[in-house]
Amino acid sequence: MSSSKTVLSLDSEAVFSLKDGINFKKSPDDGKCYIIYKENGELKACKNQCKHQGGLFIKDIEDLDGRTVRCTKHYWKLNVSTMQYVNPPDSFTQDELDVVMTDEGGLQLVEVIVWDPWLADPQDPQELQEGEVSYLTHACMELQLGGKKMIFDPWLTGPAFARGWWLLHEPPADSMERLCMADLIYISHMHSDHLSYPTLKSLSATRPDVPIYVGDTSRPVFWMLEKRQVQLTNINVVPFGIWQNIDEHLRFMILKDEVHPELDTCIIVEYKGHMILNTVDCTRPNYGRLPHNVDLMMSDFAGGASGFPMTFSGGKYTESWKADFIKNERKKLMNYKAQLVKSLQPKIYCPFAGYFVEAHPSDRYYKMFTILCTNSVLGSG
Ligand code: FES
Known part of the structure; x- marks a missing residue:
């Protein structure tokens, strides 16, 4: 239409x-x-x-x-x-x-x-109780929606991006138990700070049949599960822009990103007529068409996972050049997010998916090793 x-x-x-x-x-x-x-x-x-x-x-x-x-x-x-x-x-x-x-x-x-597909079959907002949304860590949010528990992007243990990222905040001690009790889990995309195999391995040992939902992206979210010793038996790949009805009060819809439609997705959850929009890491979620005045909007706010230019050295890539580059990139992204929030006017905005550290203390050894190798290749060591 x-x-x-x-x-x-x-x-x-x-x-x-x-x-x-x-x-x-x-x-x-x-x-x-x-x-x-x-x-x-x-x-x-x-x-x-x-x-x-x-x-x-x-x-x-x-x-x-x-x-x-x-x-x-x-x-x-x-x-x-x-x-x-x-x-x-x-x-x-x-x-x-x-x-x-x-x-x-x-x-x-x-x-x-x-x-706008979310306008299909509109629901009148009903009254809500307090404390239905809990933050666990990074991009992992737990929603208690009446009798149903929904969890987004569970990264609760281990590193992401080949030991490059570590959780900044320790998740709550019972977070794995809470994950195992989920009624539905949404995984937005395949990047390892959202699709965490160490987390899913623990989950699958207890609840292999937990319903997991992903968008129908051309690059499948899950691959080589067995090789990673993850045995999940209830993975649901859903089409974009269609309400998935869970019960009489709860439904959700997955939407794709315009810039990376092959892998990035975002989600709208509606509970008792109240909308939660989670744009996760999408660069231009749903081609820029999103619902206004949602009850809660969440999005990332930190720089991407690209190795550029942190892994570059020599020439203009001095430490101060890199520091300036990072500062400017962060500023640009923050401005973009601020504009998006300003235009959509959510009742509450929650910036998340930026809470990681780029180096575990034990990674110092690898950093030193890389510098020594680089110096010896450049002949300055
Ligand atoms: S290249 Fe046009 S906005 Fe980034």
Whole structure:
């Protein structure tokens, strides 16, 4: 189900003045910017809004064909003649706006608005009791929803990312017991601070049949379970954007990420008509379309797991360069999250999934070893 709205209108004079190639236009109504590409009398159009984190495009001066725009935020490039991003290569397609010519020779840019699946079968909010949501650790949250216990992304023991990340907070002493008593567990994606095999190994020894739910991503969340000695027998892969009804008061829906649809997901849980939105690590959850005014929103707020540039050394990658880089990246991410929260206006916002330390004390040995090896390779040791 979808509806459409006109986001920009141009009169015949403005249409006549469109030049071949890239044209930037601003709506006088709301100040939003659009790109219109003209070639052989044909027109294509899109919002001037980068798919990555909503940056503004400008002309790419390196593109001599005049078909590419460059994002001012992190320099992604979009070929507007095809609406394909060329950097990152083979990655995303920009959503096009419909170009509708009017009888008077003007044009309208029309946005097709995709129906918001969480609006299906709305429920009236009912009264709640206190203490139904408990934080366990990192991205692991326990929801007590009436008679049902739901747990998100249980990482309760062991390291993640090949000993690179360790839990900052000790989980509650009974957290494993609580996990074993869960009625449903949601695992958002395959990264090991969300899909923790040490945790699942302990869980499967006690409750192999605990219902686990994951989204139907093209890269499966679970693989090589047996090799990892994890025997879970009740893994449910669910389609995106469809309510999964658990009982008369509880349902949830998994949605995909726009930037990493092959692996990242987020979730909406609704209990007695109250909504919890957990965007987890999604870069642009559900293509930027999310419910407003939810009762509780949770999201990550820390930098990603990429080894760049921490594992780089030499040249410009000094310790102070890295410190500045990290500071700036954190600032950018925090700003982005703040904007998202501001636009969605949840009643409560809970930043989570950032509580880890990057080195266990015992890892000092490995760090020293790496530095010694690097120095000896560079001939400075
Ligand atoms: S590259 Fe455009 S917002 Fe990041």
